[in-house]
Every structure is written in C-alpha cells, then in structure tokens.
Amino acid sequence: MDSELREELARVARPVVPWPEPYRRLLERARRRRRRRAGAGAAALAVVVAAVPLLAGVLDRPGADPATPPGASEFQPAAPVNDPLARRLLDSPTRGNLAGDRALVDRIARGYLAARTELLVDPALDTVRVLLAHDLPNGRTVVVAFLDDTHALLRKAVAAPGASVPELIDRTSTPLDPDPALPYVTTGINMLGVVENATGLAPAGCLAETSVDGRLTDGGTVVRTWQLASRDGLIVRGPEAVRERWRFSCDGVVLYTGPATGIGRELPRPDASAVPADVPAGTDPTIAANAGRELTETLQVNGFAATPPRVVWAGRIPGTADDAPPAVLVAGCWSTGGCAAVLQVGDGRMDQSDVFVPWQTGVGRPDLVTAQIPNDERHILVVASRSATRAELRDTAGRVLASGTLDGGVGRLARPARAVATIAVYGAADRPLTTMPAVLELRSRQFGEPLVWSR
Structure with a gap:
C-alpha cells in the first residue's frame, strides 16, 4: 500500500514534488493510529485519509508514543485575539444547517473540550465554541474555537456524513500555525490530495460572495461579477467550490478575496478539453498537453471563465544551452482582449532534476504574451508577432529599464529590479508595433489579480 500511495501522490501533486519528511511522518502517523484502533479494514483506510492533512501542513509529534501525553511545549500556540472583528467571529452563533440541533452542538462542544490534550490544544483554553456544524452530501464539517479571555485556536474536522463526535475529533487536523481568524478559509483534502470541500467563515452579518467568470482585459486588469452567497458570513x-473565487467583507471593508481553496489546491485533473487543439508540428505533445491542463486548472481554481488553450510558441528558451529541455507556451484569451498563459519547460517528470518547478503563469493579449521563466527569476519570456524584432521594459516615467532582441518575435529579457509599467515591442527599423501594461508579478499564479487576506 505504501508504494501505491507514493505513486498516486506523485501523480496528483504535479508539479510539486512531495517532500520525503512529510511523507515519512504521514506513514508514521498512520501506523501509530493503526496500533491505537486495532486496525479493522475500514478503519485502516480512514486512518490514511485522516492523516493526509499533513501534506497541507499538519503538526504531529514525530516518533512520539501515542499513549504518552504531550508536554506543555508541544501544545500548539494560540493566536492572540486583538482585533474586534476576530472577537466578532468568536462571538458569532453557531452556523450551518445543523446549528438548530442544539443537542448535537452541545455534544460537539463537550467532546472537543475533553479532547484538548489529544488535539495538542493547551488545556488553559478552557472554552469551546462551535462556530460551524454543517452536513454536505459528501461529509460532515465542523469548525470549533478553543479560547480563553485573550487567545484562541480554530480547528476544523471533515468526516463521513452523519459522523459522531468521536469520529469528528478523530478527523480534526492540527495546522502548523494558528489559523487566520479573518476570515477562516480552509479546505478538506482526500488521500489523493484533491479538494473535496471548502469552508469560508467570517463574523456573522458579513457579506460572502462568489465569482466564476473572471476575465483579463487587454490592459491586464481582471473583470468579474460577484454573486451573493450569504449575508451571514x-x-x-x-x-x-474549487472553481470559485470568494470575497468576504464586513462593514464595507474587504477581509478576503481569493481562491475558495485559500491558497489554491489540487483539482481533479481536467478532461481532454484542456489539451490544446491543433498542436503545431514539432511541438512536444506531452508538454503541450501538460501546459494546457495546468492553465485550465489554474484558471478554474482562481475563478476564471473557461477558455480553450492554444499553443502560442514552442521551442527552447532563448539564451539557454542546446540541450536545455524544450518548452511550450499556451494561452487562453477572452473577448475582453486579455489572455492568460502557462509556460512549461520540460515534461514535468519527477526525475527531471534540471527543472524543479516546470511551469509558471503568464499574461498578455493575442499579439503579445509575457511569462516568468520557470526556475529563472531574473528573466521573462516575451512572445510577440513574428515581425517583432525588439522589446523594451519601461517604468512609469517611460524610462527603459531593460531591452532585448526578438528572433521571430520571441526573446528572453532581463527582469529589472525596479517596477515595470509597460512593455513596448518594435519591428524592423524600430517601428513601434504595440505597447502593453506590464503585469510581471506572475509567481502568485493568480494572473495579476491580488490576493487580499486580512489574516
């Protein structure tokens, strides 16, 4: 089973390579829990699922005997409650479609209060408030707060539909750091690393909105519409949910706008429609297919409208060695004039040591696309019309910060330390061809749309 789990994690984690240490700790935790639970077949599978939040940052006690109570230094530090909005969240009534079942809510509160040591929660946090109790078709979700007068910890559990309180406690993750309280945005992930649910919780009375139709304009800005999801935060x-972008606001102040998955999580792999059609001759089909899927997935997880990917350019990155891995740039464009892109270098195989992070996002227009070069923070790739011979990066005052030649409209430009405002492209005899606002902060993988999280 260990080898099968390793292979499946490697497949779904593309392009991120699972670190050996978390994987070892995952297996150790699963083995310890098997010893504790006497290992019935169904329970063994549940153990693996419960352990998987470790891949998203779960604190455990490596090598510890599960029968030994944790010392005071091993309790997770609680976060101070200094912000009035954080206090509003903690004082909010229980929400969710199970909130009306007071007997259940009381059992959850009593169960978690008794389980503080098991959950590495300091017993000095002597109050438990159930912030959320909700049933989805695929599982039961609870969010609880452990608190005293000045500090608090939030924990989330996702278990089977109709799960009992002990089952919820057994499926409660322990994040490495205290969770942000404004708002609490978190996901449930199955044993393959795929998101199964998402929760967003702001103070009661705040607005919660969703969007799935983001599009880039030719000026590099994002336009989208928002749909009201709740007036109760x-x-x-x-x-x-992983195909939505969320926005929470309280008293007119935006507390969060970003992916429903918080920082972005793995989706089920997109279907064949994500593979670019009409791949040009000479283009590596595997790299093109991977880049198309990465673009489709990244658009989905950031709440953008679907757009079919197409191959914009394929070859080796200019200025690299002759034996450098081949690369493919794919883009999807909207009627608003803007395009989102993914540049992939190499085929993303786990054993390809010369390409650690095989892809990066890009933005542009049908006639000009720029992208951060994977594993090269000092350069960007510029792909313009074939008649383009030179490109410039300029600041807000129009001063040239960097310039480079384009061969067939393609070139690698040095990325200056100063902020770039525009990209200008020239043809023969330095004839101006086009100018585009620059959106070079590409490593967020949100296509220039900022993440707001008050935390």
Missing part, C-alpha cells in the same frame, strides 16, 4: 461548498 458563511460559505460551505463541496468539490465544486
């Missing part, structure tokens, strides 16, 4: 979704 709550969104709970199943797997469909």
